[in-house]
Amino acid sequence: xxxxxxxxxLDTYLGDTExxxxxxxxxxxxxxxxxxxxxxxxxxxxxxxxxxxxxxxxLLVADLKLxxxxxxxxxxxxxxxxxxxxxxxxxxPGVKGALDELKEYLxxxxxxxxxxxxxxxxxxxxxxxxxxxxxxxxxxxxGAWGIVAPATRPHLITxxxxxxxxxxLAPGIGAQGAKPGTAIxxxxxxxxxxxxxxxxxxxxxTLTRLATHYK
Amino acid sequence: xxxxxxxxxLDTYLGDTExxxxxxxxxxxxxxxxxxxxxxxxxxxxxxxxxxxxxxxxLLVADLKLxxxxxxxxxxxxxxxxxxxxxxxxxxPGVKGALDELKEYLxxxxxxxxxxxxxxxxxxxxxxxxxxxxxxxxxxxxGAWGIVAPATRPHLITxxxxxxxxxxLAPGIGAQGAKPGTAIxxxxxxxxxxxxxxxxxxxxxTLTRLATHYK
Numbered sequence: 001x002x003x004x005x006x007x008x009x010l011d012t013y014l015g016d017t018e019x020x021x022x023x024x025x026x027x028x029x030x031x032x033x034x035x036x037x038x039x040x041x042x043x044x045x046x047x048x049x050x051x052x053x054x055x056x057x058x059l060l061v062a063d064l065k066l067x068x069x070x071x072x073x074x075x076x077x078x079x080x081x082x083x084x085x086x087x088x089x090x091x092x093p094g095v096k097g098a099l100d101e102l103k104e105y106l107x108x109x110x111x112x113x114x115x116x117x118x119x120x121x122x123x124x125x126x127x128x129x130x131x132x133x134x135x136x137x138x139x140x141x142x143g144a145w146g147i148v149a150p151a152t153r154p155h156l157i158t159x160x161x162x163x164x165x166x167x168x169l170a171p172g173i174g175a176q177g178a179k180p181g182t183a184i185x186x187x188x189x190x191x192x193x194x195x196x197x198x199x200x201x202x203x204x205x206t207l208t209r210l211a212t213h214y215k
Numbered sequence: 216x217x218x219x220x221x222x223x224x225l226d227t228y229l230g231d232t233e234x235x236x237x238x239x240x241x242x243x244x245x246x247x248x249x250x251x252x253x254x255x256x257x258x259x260x261x262x263x264x265x266x267x268x269x270x271x272x273x274l275l276v277a278d279l280k281l282x283x284x285x286x287x288x289x290x291x292x293x294x295x296x297x298x299x300x301x302x303x304x305x306x307x308p309g310v311k312g313a314l315d316e317l318k319e320y321l322x323x324x325x326x327x328x329x330x331x332x333x334x335x336x337x338x339x340x341x342x343x344x345x346x347x348x349x350x351x352x353x354x355x356x357x358g359a360w361g362i363v364a365p366a367t368r369p370h371l372i373t374x375x376x377x378x379x380x381x382x383x384l385a386p387g388i389g390a391q392g393a394k395p396g397t398a399i400x401x402x403x404x405x406x407x408x409x410x411x412x413x414x415x416x417x418x419x420x421t422l423t424r425l426a427t428h429y430k
Binding site: 011014037038039041042043045064065066067068069070072075076079090091092093094095096097098099100116119120121122123124125126127128131134135138176 | 226229252253254256257258260279280281282283284285287290291293294305306307308309310311312313314315331334335336337338339340341342343346349350353391
């Protein structure tokens with residue numbers, strides 16, 4: 001089986017890097033990567049080199065959802081660059097004094113920057129959705145490697161895809177309501193799937209079942 | 216000397232809770248509280264009960280700059296509620312499925328919610344500034360205890376103050392360029408001062424010198 005266009009979100013593992021390493025080893029050839037978020041990092045800021053070693057080809061994404069001035073975003077990123085290939089920040093803090101500094105820092109280390117341009121929760125409709133074009137334009141302007149747009153509202157993915165030439169990552173599959181495959185159809189490159197896989201008694205079987213949605 | 220309307224930002228301490236506790240003890244009667252950010256928490260997620268005990272009357276603010284769905288913001292907050300009195304999140308993710316869930320969670324624990332409505336870096340002018348009224352309105356709607364608006368652009372504080380009846384916290388004093396006292400004059404309740412104090416060889420003397428700006 002070819003790798004699915006799936007990144008596994010490990011948020012429920014809460015710092016259990018051994019469990020993460022086991023899943024990474026087991027699913028290594030089946031997915032594109034793993035997303036490790038703040039709940040994991042606060043539970044255990046170290047030791048994330050274990051899943052890194054368990055699946056070398058995988059893209060390891062540190063989902064920090066950074067939204068601060070450049071100085072602070074760099075300080076926070078410095079805790080993950082040893083094992084992470086990519087760091088997720090928000091586009092909405094803007095370029096000057098924020099994303100410009102973070103981008104320069106990550107570039108210097110050969111790490112990828114991924115920017116959130118839209119969110120999966122309904123409340124984002126009144127705040128972020130009207131800003132979508134602007135936030136995607138910021139991602140293009142600073143040369144972000146990728147953007148994040150939600151599978152729960154696929155028209156945002158389609159619009160972002162029209163405007164943006166990098167990689168589009170889509171969370172919101174499964175527990176948050178979107179069906180596997182729908183974000184790819186809307187224009188995303190990778191779907192981020194968390195609880196559906198991490199809460200499964202048999203992640204391999206779950207992935208095999210998911211594969212039918214990506215044909 | 217009465218306490219100054221100052222919250223000390225401890226970001227440069229990078230997890231050194233002993234240093235934080237010493238500073239908290241030393242400055243306890245002179246300031247309103249301390250802000251502990253993500254760089255500190257990733258360097259050392261535990262042990263923040265030490266500064267908590269060193270200055271019981273202080274307001275301990277966990278500056279998480281949360282900007283995620285409710286589920287994840289609650290998971291992240293759960294790591295700090297043992298010692299923090301308040302948690303900082305962004306207003307930007309909106310209410311439904313995000314801030315509503317976080318607010319309910321913090322209310323249940325008797326903790327305060329503080330929302331960022333504007334940022335100090337110049338890049339925020341093209342993204343967040345046009346949204347100021349909407350973001351303040353969200354803070355009012357969900358009953359946030361406080362908001363954060365930048366001392367570097369005091370007209371945003373003045374506008375937020377007109378719209379909002381809670382507490383206004385202003386970062387950006389010192390290293391980021393704004394002069395002590397300017398945010399209070401513009402309408403803020405507390406100024407957040409970091410490096411000016413934490414990088415000082417004599418924080419007490421620095422605070423005494425700062426006091427002249429708050430008369």
